Amino acid sequence: MSLKNTDNRNLVDAYVKKHLINEDAGLENAYTNSIKQGLPMIAVSASQGKFASLLTTIGSAKNVLEIGTLGGYSTIWFAKAMKGRGKVTSIEAAPHHREVAINNLQAAGVQVPDEVDVLLGAGLDVLPKLADEIARGVREPFDFIFIDADWPNQWNYFDFAVKVSKGNGAVIYIDNVVQEMLSSGIVGENERDEEAIDVVAKAGADDRVDAVVMQTVGSKSHDGFLLAVVK
Template identity: 40%
Template structure:
């Protein structure tokens, strides 16, 4: 990926603030942008903001009247993300909401939102719950994308005691058995190693 001042600064300020290096890799960020553009997304929900790196990629895919809501539980992360999003010139596009996602998602549903694309990249043990909310906040044709579904191959280990591995395994099983979606997982290799996205298209209403 070529150098990009806003994206580069987002990574630099996040690292300087001590945020964990859990942002998507540059090639994954570009993939998110392309998927949002292919989808023609006008409304995006991101569960897990961190420093706003993936938020910037996704928000750049939106048309001038588009809107992105991103959810972040940690006040420090949200503060860093707000600054990074502002530096990228996207403050008018992005609505960052602070609080535990499982508390914020019912509020978003009560506001009547539905989304063209939903990106799940937060605490992995909660992935099954996030998927349930993603279905409620989507429409037929919506895309649901989840990060870290390969985890260097760890997800094949059914005996793992890692809560993140178990959360992803449960999410993958739900995705495979859910009749309202058509889904696959793609493996990615890049600057952050070996991982992957799950990509699902919603085929029918609840």
Template identity: 40%
Template sequence: MRNDHTWSSVEQFFTEKLQPESKNLKYVRKNNQRNGLPEIDVTPPQGKFIAMLAQLKEAKNILEIGTLGGYSTIWLAETLPQDGKLVTLEVDPTHVKTAQKNINTAGLEDKITIIEGSALETLPTLKERGFSDFDFIFIDADKPNNPRYIEWALALAKKGAIIISDNVVRDGEVINKNSTDERVIGVRKFVDILSEDQRADSVALQTVGEKGYDGFVLTIVQ
């Protein structure tokens, strides 16, 4: 039998065996819920996966587009070396306040900087703020703007940087060229950009789990 229940049960099995959350990450989930944030964080296996990629990359300079409550932020920041830094962009003031509390509780406030505001307005200011030449970028924000996010990510990344873009399969709707869903349209345009830009070498992987059927794109900047 292959269905959503099976996918969720398998994910729970592997989470308990291989991806146990730290007390800081468990606190994030509870505090996010207390503050009414949507439960759309990456799952523990996804969080550990992107953290392991950052660790394999030996990333020291990370950009995250879309903070929410800081769950993926903390997964990534915990892999940073002593002199490593992460900057994360978030538009919602409630999310920013909650994420900052979560980051402080985890003792990572010296490594993580949250910039509040629309990412499309704050991305152009990163260089003047002293943030550029990223070696790892995680894109997990509003999907209609994915085309512009990937353009900025490619511009701000170092050669050899890794870019992870989440939620690209959209339960299979990504192949529907007639979709009127702005999220699907945004992902399709984003994929077109990656397929045409010589700076991007990309692969898409489909996933199943407690969040259903989805996937991500991994890009290495050439």
């Protein structure tokens, strides 16, 4: 019997999840409760959440910044990895999403706001405040920044991420760059959306960072992320 590619990648994701992911009741609840509360099913997959959280462990991150909380699924992954080592700050523009996220975080045993603070507001309103607090020395800079909010602002968030980072060695992760590239016709057959900003080309021309894009497949289809290290 031959299997279609979609079947294969779902099977592999399910097998990896069974053996390696250790998704606990708090994470499962975050996923199911978010759907129950009417949030869209656009959280990272279990493998992606664990992968991003492992990156914070590899880098011994103390301060993680997330832009785009949704129901807190990825946030809980970061909180688990950061337990006892540091803090997660997450920015969410939608009040209902923030409320659901806080409930999900608390149900997962995460202390809000001590371990995870969920700031309400548009990324481009909140980020200048964080930059100001860091400049005044009342907030520590971030060593890992996860960008997972509205696509048109990916580059604006990236630019701010460099500014609110600790500098050399800080990591910036932009999710969904491959889907954005393809849907806006930056590469591939779609008509080019002239408004769409090419974050890959911009990161490549940015002397502040060294970056790469990794394409991914899995239960979330074909996509990929941009990973940058601040020089």
